[in-house]
Amino acid sequence: MSDHRVNERIRAREVRLIDPEGKQLGVKALPDALTFARQLDLDLVEVAPDANPPVCRIMDYNRFKYETAQKAKESRKKATNTSIKEMKYRPKIGTGDFLTKTRQVGRFLEEGHKVKVTIMFRGREVSHPELGMKILEDLAEEVAAVAKVEAAPKLDGRNMVMVLAPDRRAKPPARKPTPGTGADGVAHASAARDGAVGAAAVTDGTAPGNVLAPLPPGTSGAPATSGVAVAVDGERAPSAASAAGAAGEEDTDAGLAAAVSVNGSPVPGGVVGASS
Numbered sequence: 001m002s003d004h005r006v007n008e009r010i011r012a013r014e015v016r017l018i019d020p021e022g023k024q025l026g027v028k029a030l031p032d033a034l035t036f037a038r039q040l041d042l043d044l045v046e047v048a049p050d051a052n053p054p055v056c057r058i059m060d061y062n063r064f065k066y067e068t069a070q071k072a073k074e075s076r077k078k079a080t081n082t083s084i085k086e087m088k089y090r091p092k093i094g095t096g097d098f099l100t101k102t103r104q105v106g107r108f109l110e111e112g113h114k115v116k117v118t119i120m121f122r123g124r125e126v127s128h129p130e131l132g133m134k135i136l137e138d139l140a141e142e143v144a145a146v147a148k149v150e151a152a153p154k155l156d157g158r159n160m161v162m163v164l165a166p167d168r169r170a171k172p173p174a175r176k177p178t179p180g181t182g183a184d185g186v187a188h189a190s191a192a193r194d195g196a197v198g199a200a201a202v203t204d205g206t207a208p209g210n211v212l213a214p215l216p217p218g219t220s221g222a223p224a225t226s227g228v229a230v231a232v233d234g235e236r237a238p239s240a241a242s243a244a245g246a247a248g249e250e251d252t253d254a255g256l257a258a259a260v261s262v263n264g265s266p267v268p269g270g271v272v273g274a275s276s
Helices: 030-039 061-078 095-110 123-127 129-142 182-197 240-246 252-256
Strands: 014-018 024-029 043-048 055-059 084-089 114-120 147-156 159-166
Touching: 014 030, 014 043, 024 030, 030 043, 030 055, 043 061, 055 061, 084 095, 084 129, 095 114, 095 129, 095 159, 114 129, 123 129, 129 147, 129 159
Parallel strands: 014 055, 084 114
Antiparallel strands: 014 024, 043 055, 114 159, 147 159
């Protein structure tokens, strides 16, 4: 901005004049151009000093300097300091090491850095470049959501090199919600608890937590928990009430109770066991 000559600092005898709207007024003598600029209460600014004759434009020079400074400031804000990171792989890399290095490559790309990926061959490994190509293809596929291949893989001596760059147009994949968390997770957990109440109890102990509990000596039977199906000798009772009746219990209302008790003591598991 300081290189622009303004008004009386312009040295040319004739100038190609442009008005404030950008319309060319032709070649004018310098005094006439200055007079025209003063009539508009504006400045005569030399914008192309190397032209023959020099090009001058009529404008508000102070406003021009302010707008130029603002544009330069915005450009500096938007500019990002990018660098090139490097990650090295081996042709015989294990699955765990590959995933660890690939996650690091993904972090570099998400931060806006370019990544130079190098496959290092040793000894006779260089005679099998397809191994390195396969690793680079798998890597590019893994980070395709956030990156693009800027430089295709190529063999350079004993190394195979590929350059990845952040893809501004790509959107990172949405993270899947962890099961059992959030509002849905609470609903699922509640449903799981409700379903556990109605789980069938079997005598061979295949349903943990709902196995049959032995009864104290001298007890002929006990009421079943409401909603729990009981298997007796391999046959499933149709209901809690009928299971209580099969055990010789006359009080069917007790079969609908939420808690199971035998002689005043609760039965572990809340299910009916065979009498001893």
